[in-house]
Amino acid sequence: MGLAIEVRNIRKFFGNLRAIDDISFGVEEKSLTILMGPNGSGKTTLINVIGGLYKPDSGKVFFLGKDITGLPPHEIYKLGLARTFQIPALFLQLTVLENLMVASKNNPGEHFARSLIKASWIEEEEKITERAFEVLAMVGLLHMWDKPATVLSGGQLKLLEIGRALMSDANTILLDEPISGVNPTLAHDIFEKLVKLRDNFGITFFIIEHRLDIALGYVDEVIAMAYGKLVTTGKPETVTSDQRVIEAYLGG
Ligand SMILES: Nc1ncnc2c1ncn2[C@@H]1O[C@H](COP(=O)(O)OP(=O)(O)OP(=O)(O)O)[C@@H](O)[C@H]1O
């Protein structure tokens, strides 16, 4: 199998701060790959570069072999690479179903001209609704479809975020801390769902997460970074027993 994402020699500086300093690695298609590293090591910045929110100062990003360096986020999204945010971007006053439908509407790939023709607008609306119900089943929120997002638990909000990313038919999803602030039982539930989504729909997940006690039991590959640099990559047990990784976490 090939690589879903590949970054080559990526650099992203903020003034003098070397947030990402010459990082290269690949994320296998249909894998659950975790990006780990202490606070401030550059994980979110890296996902922002991959998703097109930040342009790298140098280096290249490839998605399924295609060079996507510098493409705007909506172009990357249209290619099938979606993401969630560290701080949830949900509309709490809307229902669960509406949150999914809005995610799809926000997709700038939609043809504005076509949406002016009423018949086609209704057809579009029906398609989006159908997809939203499919996605609700995929993330296990079908029973909550008409509830306002405010009544969801922390874990269910995370699932809704993942659902929003799935509305685009993405085959690769970047998740920024999908289980932060979620109780352990639900956190395991979320990772079990990710494994199922991978197995049943062939989705690749590239995940930032600090809760390694839970996450490492589910992931195939680990990418460890610290201070904007790559420390090592490999299987969970190899990476977590690596002295350089341990030192990075101890503040070494
Ligand atoms: N837009 C920005 N402007 C200036 N500095 C930034 C910006 N975004 C991030 N940084 C800095 O870059 C470094 C890396 O930040 P980043 O958010 O990528 O870390 P992180 O690994 O995601 O941390 P955490 O685990 O706490 O989420 C930090 O020192 C941060 O303060």
Ligand SMILES: [Mg+2]
């Ligand atoms: Mg972060």
